[in-house]
Amino acid sequence: PELPGRRPQSPAPPSPRQLSGIPAAAGIALGPLLKLRSAAPLAPRAGRDPEEERQRLRIAIEAAQAETRTLYEWSQTHLGVDSAGVFDAQLLFLEDPGLLAAVERRLAVERAGAETAWQAETTAFAGRLGALDDPYLSARAADVTDVAERVLRRLTGQTGAAALRQPAILTAHDLTPSEVASLDPALALGVCLETGSASAHSVILARARGIPVVAGLGPALSALADGTLAAMDGEQGVVWIAPGAAQAHSLAERREGWLAARRAAERERAKPAATRDGRPIRVLANISGVAEAAEAVDSGAQGVGVLRTEFLFLARAAAPGEEEQLAAYRAITESLGGRPLTIRALDAGGDKRVPYIDTGEEANPFLGWRGIRVLLSRRDLFRTQLRAILRAGAGRAVELLLPMIASLDELRAAKALLGEAEAELGREGLPFRRGMPIGVMIEVPAAVAIAGPLAREAAFFSIGSNDLIQYTMAADRTNSRVAPLADPFDPAVLRMIRQTVEAGRDAGIGVTLCGELAADPAAAPLLLGLGIEEFSLSAPLIPELKRALAAWSTAEAADVAREALALESAAAVRRLLQEAGGRFRGPNPEPRTGP
Ligand code: PEP
Ligand code: MG
Numbered sequence: 001p002e003l004p005g006r007r008p009q010s011p012a013p014p015s016p017r018q019l020s021g022i023p024a025a026a027g028i029a030l031g032p033l034l035k036l037r038s039a040a041p042l043a044p045r046a047g048r049d050p051e052e053e054r055q056r057l058r059i060a061i062e063a064a065q066a067e068t069r070t071l072y073e074w075s076q077t078h079l080g081v082d083s084a085g086v087f088d089a090q091l092l093f094l095e096d097p098g099l100l101a102a103v104e105r106r107l108a109v110e111r112a113g114a115e116t117a118w119q120a121e122t123t124a125f126a127g128r129l130g131a132l133d134d135p136y137l138s139a140r141a142a143d144v145t146d147v148a149e150r151v152l153r154r155l156t157g158q159t160g161a162a163a164l165r166q167p168a169i170l171t172a173h174d175l176t177p178s179e180v181a182s183l184d185p186a187l188a189l190g191v192c193l194e195t196g197s198a199s200a201h202s203v204i205l206a207r208a209r210g211i212p213v214v215a216g217l218g219p220a221l222s223a224l225a226d227g228t229l230a231a232m233d234g235e236q237g238v239v240w241i242a243p244g245a246a247q248a249h250s251l252a253e254r255r256e257g258w259l260a261a262r263r264a265a266e267r268e269r270a271k272p273a274a275t276r277d278g279r280p281i282r283v284l285a286n287i288s289g290v291a292e293a294a295e296a297v298d299s300g301a302q303g304v305g306v307l308r309t310e311f312l313f314l315a316r317a318a319a320p321g322e323e324e325q326l327a328a329y330r331a332i333t334e335s336l337g338g339r340p341l342t343i344r345a346l347d348a349g350g351d352k353r354v355p356y357i358d359t360g361e362e363a364n365p366f367l368g369w370r371g372i373r374v375l376l377s378r379r380d381l382f383r384t385q386l387r388a389i390l391r392a393g394a395g396r397a398v399e400l401l402l403p404m405i406a407s408l409d410e411l412r413a414a415k416a417l418l419g420e421a422e423a424e425l426g427r428e429g430l431p432f433r434r435g436m437p438i439g440v441m442i443e444v445p446a447a448v449a450i451a452g453p454l455a456r457e458a459a460f461f462s463i464g465s466n467d468l469i470q471y472t473m474a475a476d477r478t479n480s481r482v483a484p485l486a487d488p489f490d491p492a493v494l495r496m497i498r499q500t501v502e503a504g505r506d507a508g509i510g511v512t513l514c515g516e517l518a519a520d521p522a523a524a525p526l527l528l529g530l531g532i533e534e535f536s537l538s539a540p541l542i543p544e545l546k547r548a549l550a551a552w553s554t555a556e557a558a559d560v561a562r563e564a565l566a567l568e569s570a571a572a573v574r575r576l577l578q579e580a581g582g583r584f585r586g587p588n589p590e591p592r593t594g595p
Helices: 050-078 081-094 097-109 114-130 135-156 177-181 201-208 219-223 245-267 290-298 322-336 372-377 379-392 408-428 445-449 451-457 465-473 480-485 491-507 521-529 539-550 554-565 570-585
Strands: 018-020 022-025 028-035 168-172 188-193 213-215 229-233 238-241 282-287 304-308 341-344 398-402 438-442 460-463 510-513 534-538
Touching (some): 022 201, 028 188, 050 081, 050 097, 050 114, 050 135, 081 135, 097 114, 114 135, 177 201, 188 229, 201 213, 201 539, 282 539, 290 322, 290 539, 304 322, 304 534, 322 379, 372 379, 372 408, 379 398, 408 451, 445 451, 445 465, 445 491, 451 460, 451 491, 460 491, 491 554, 521 554, 521 570
Parallel strands (some): 168 188, 188 213, 282 304, 282 534, 341 398, 398 438, 438 460, 460 510
Antiparallel strands (some): 018 238, 022 213, 229 238
16 A cells, blocks of 8 residues: 555656756755655555554554654754644644554454554544644644654654665655654755745754755656756755766865855854944844753854743643743753843744633634733733743843734733732742833734834834734745745835834834844845844854854945845845845855954
8 A cells, every 4th residue: 555645656757957946945965866755565464463463553653652752852942832733743643542442443353464554544534634624634634644654664664764874865745844853964965845835844944954955846856766866956946957077066066165154154153243344243042942042052142032932831731830930931041141031921822722722713813812912811821921931030131022912002911911910029029020121023014013102112122024924925824825925035024124123223122033034144134234133043043144144244234235125026135135145245155254
């Protein structure tokens, strides 16, 4: 039988010499192609001893559980709670009593082999999920397939990416976060995908691990035989099949340049960030857990710009209490060794479902009960969190950040609740940070429209470009069909950022950019030129951002931003950024150090 998700192989047509796809993760790779999932058919096992098969299955499931738990922790540390939630749901699936009973029935009644029984039941389960009307649930079918395959690989000994023994460029229809997490970056030179987009979680993870990716290459990819020599450029989104000697040589040189640039960035990571003309820029980390705080410091972060507190609230049956939250926040401030910490209040809702916060059925979860809206109506939760944050701030540089603000009333209501929590703590004689700065996430176009008045009442702004883009362009950040619309370089988005920066500047408050856009080195001159002086991004990408910042002077960046704001499309802005990179920095990607 076919493994779920496997596509039939068509006879190989003459291979095109060049394929174009979506630039998804920068970097150059050259090497033989290798299909990520081996197409070897399962050896049917029948007439087996049910008890023996039950044992084999139990061992495989336990191994898959351990692997899934590792993936959960790994992605919670490196990607944040949103991504880790996938693995949490997968763990629940592996314990599903109905599924396990159905598989055991097959073992006993049909005397089927464990792989056959497991595959039949999990494929049926994924099929039922996929057929549901609810888009959230039907999207979970892929997660079920992912974890079911993890068990199957244990049973069959087929290890997918783990079978990678020598360096290769991996090809696949699509890729799951767990597959990316299990890749060895020394062997996985790059990844080429038939589908996918630059903002898929698996691709974000590949980017964080330094693995170049070209996505959306289409079905031509599956026709290429394993072992075919190829080269790829993840920044341009191009794959060359069997490149000629001269082309391979020049690509190999570019790969060396890319690797050298990464090594240089690693070495420079501890230096404070500055533009080429010496203007200091603050570079902070987005984190979502205690372990990540130390990693942030290691990567050269000057503090934490966003602590996504969701990590404390997801994957459990009840909200964490004040003491538990306090302990977590304190542990993070300890790891930061005096560096500032901005704690974002719980941003539940949208694609972050918290089991004990019942959002009910929502036709549009991203336009629904999310962020500050939840906090202001679940005051029990908010009050507990505010108290924990205030207490964690005693004698520490801790600030509070509010998610999804769309009106002045919301900011004022949150401030009033903070005031009440302060008064309570005062009466109880507990130490806390007085006058804690309250920042506002700028994620909703309404907040940009009232950025002036908001800036007079907020201590700082943090632009959440992930959400600001989706709401500005009205393009759901989880819907790949509208993903091309949600382009960070769209003129509408650039105007939103500029307007926010200007309002912040007029009011004399700081403006941080904390969405994924902050992690794109190509965007650095544009953002600098738009007036962003503080960036917050996932820790592994910090060295490269510092390097990109050091390559630009304030005046050059201002020119780039001015030109970009006069353009009419995201594509034109991208062309400008590419061209400006060459114009100001020359063809050599080495950074200019010193003025
Ligand atoms: C954002 O929206 O850009 C952001 C940083 O918040 P999150 O990705 O957690 O929604
Ligand atoms: Mg957001």
